[in-house]
Amino acid sequence: MAKAKTKFVCQNCGYVSPKYLGRCPNCGVWNQMVEEIDHPEASKASATPSRRVSDLETKPVKLENVSFEKEPRVETELGELNRVLGGGIVPGSLILIGGDPGIGKSTLLTQVSGQLAKDGSKVLYVSGEESASQIKMRADRLGITGDNLYLYPQTDMSYIRQTIDDMRPDYLIIDSVQTMDEPEITSAVGSISQIREVTAELMNIAKQQNITVFVVGHVTKGGAIAGPKILEHMVDTVLYFEGDTHHSYRILRSVKNRFGSTNEIGIFEMRTKGLVEVANPSEIFLEERLADANGSAVVVSMEGTRPILVEIQSLITPTIFGNAKRTATGLDHNRVSVIMAVLEKRGNLMLQNQDAYLKSTGGVKLDEPAIDLALAMSIASSYKNLGISGTDCFVGEVGLTGEVRRVNRIDQRVNEAEKLGFKRIFIPKNNLGDWSKNNKIKIIGVTTVLDAMNKIF
Ligand code: TYD
Ligand code: MG
Numbered sequence: 001m002a003k004a005k006t007k008f009v010c011q012n013c014g015y016v017s018p019k020y021l022g023r024c025p026n027c028g029v030w031n032q033m034v035e036e037i038d039h040p041e042a043s044k045a046s047a048t049p050s051r052r053v054s055d056l057e058t059k060p061v062k063l064e065n066v067s068f069e070k071e072p073r074v075e076t077e078l079g080e081l082n083r084v085l086g087g088g089i090v091p092g093s094l095i096l097i098g099g100d101p102g103i104g105k106s107t108l109l110t111q112v113s114g115q116l117a118k119d120g121s122k123v124l125y126v127s128g129e130e131s132a133s134q135i136k137m138r139a140d141r142l143g144i145t146g147d148n149l150y151l152y153p154q155t156d157m158s159y160i161r162q163t164i165d166d167m168r169p170d171y172l173i174i175d176s177v178q179t180m181d182e183p184e185i186t187s188a189v190g191s192i193s194q195i196r197e198v199t200a201e202l203m204n205i206a207k208q209q210n211i212t213v214f215v216v217g218h219v220t221k222g223g224a225i226a227g228p229k230i231l232e233h234m235v236d237t238v239l240y241f242e243g244d245t246h247h248s249y250r251i252l253r254s255v256k257n258r259f260g261s262t263n264e265i266g267i268f269e270m271r272t273k274g275l276v277e278v279a280n281p282s283e284i285f286l287e288e289r290l291a292d293a294n295g296s297a298v299v300v301s302m303e304g305t306r307p308i309l310v311e312i313q314s315l316i317t318p319t320i321f322g323n324a325k326r327t328a329t330g331l332d333h334n335r336v337s338v339i340m341a342v343l344e345k346r347g348n349l350m351l352q353n354q355d356a357y358l359k360s361t362g363g364v365k366l367d368e369p370a371i372d373l374a375l376a377m378s379i380a381s382s383y384k385n386l387g388i389s390g391t392d393c394f395v396g397e398v399g400l401t402g403e404v405r406r407v408n409r410i411d412q413r414v415n416e417a418e419k420l421g422f423k424r425i426f427i428p429k430n431n432l433g434d435w436s437k438n439n440k441i442k443i444i445g446v447t448t449v450l451d452a453m454n455k456i457f
Helices: 040-047 049-054 079-085 105-118 132-142 157-167 192-209 228-234 281-286 333-346 369-384 410-419 429-434 449-456
Strands: 006-010 033-037 094-099 123-127 149-153 171-175 212-218 237-242 249-257 265-271 274-277 296-303 306-318 326-329 354-360 392-394 424-428 442-446
Touching: 006 192, 079 237, 079 249, 079 265, 079 274, 094 105, 094 192, 094 228, 105 123, 105 132, 105 149, 105 171, 105 212, 105 274, 123 132, 123 157, 132 149, 149 157, 157 192, 171 192, 192 212, 192 228, 281 306, 296 369, 296 410, 306 369, 306 410, 326 333, 333 354, 333 369, 333 449, 354 369, 369 392, 369 424, 369 449, 410 424, 410 429, 424 429, 424 449, 429 442, 442 449
Parallel strands: 094 212, 094 237, 123 149, 123 171, 171 212, 296 392, 326 354, 392 424, 424 442
Antiparallel strands: 006 033, 237 249, 249 265, 265 274, 296 306, 306 354
């Protein structure tokens, strides 16, 4: 008998090697190569999952003959979810929802299932992690009833396929892809080959039978959905559910969307009765702010197409011993270092012998250049021990020569700040030209960080 051929597959990126390697040459991670039996047929199928999908439409069509229909959208009751999906669920699409354990993926999908079922669609909730009674307990807690919601604790894909053929649901929920088992594949449940095969299978089901499929994917320690890149290119939409488990706010972010923009975020609050959408996030992020406190500056940051006001806090204290300490929560560490260096050199602040602790409030991650000015003013305020008025806010990118640079969407930012009752907004001088409408809020243009400090303190 011929010896069974094996291969080594990287569990992080899917790289295949004929021999064991300590470090994956493709993605560079260590100790992730796992031995799998090489099934030429299975591996061929899994290498080209998209081909099986497009078998359905094999004839080329002239561009002008393609009938243009706007894809129909099914709107859920959760407006924030609709927003992230680009206006609602596209029937027959496959949506992957990733996130840390306990963040609320199952809760979100149970709520959505309950509502879709109430509206008359047939929903099949397949769970590989919880028993039917556990899901029922959660559904009770969420106040979900409904004839059309079917719970199915199962991990074997061949049974699931059979059930789908018999039942013909409109929506299929797979919770989670890592627990599903394709019996034809010999490698362990949760391995790259398994996940890839299961996802390809689900994609087939979605496209051939026009069933909308939601797939839960767990996130690995590195922050990517296990088997990350491999899944992302196969599915239509990838959403990440993130947030701090210590805070009740959760942010749903779109990372890939074949049917809409990837800039949108949806904000939810986890309550005892499930996830509730947050319609006006700025108010919440500013809620507990101490007015006029030292080291606090408010920024108008864009999250997708939506402006959000968030407070940036700094605490600058003299270093007692050794090297100065710098920590940043919710802010990019490099950005903080650059801004501190700019303040030191261009703003004449002696920061090298100071410890700096910075955070954005409410557990939001701020990651856009337009937060620079607020960051700089917050640090300067704490260092100088001079408060910034609670009705001031800031937008602007700071360059290495200390100049304050133009930002995009200035009109939306100014309007949002005005809506929330701010009296003054400091913006880059170059942006003043973009903005001529009469506002109640006072708009002040600044050219450099030094200029901004002179105007504020
Ligand atoms: P869950 O949806 O099970 O997380 P995931 O599927 O992402 O692992 O959510 C788990 C957490 O949510 C759990 O700590 C309890 C909390 N929770 C609420 O606060 N309220 C609720 O109504 C529900 C159902 C869960
Ligand atoms: Mg879960």
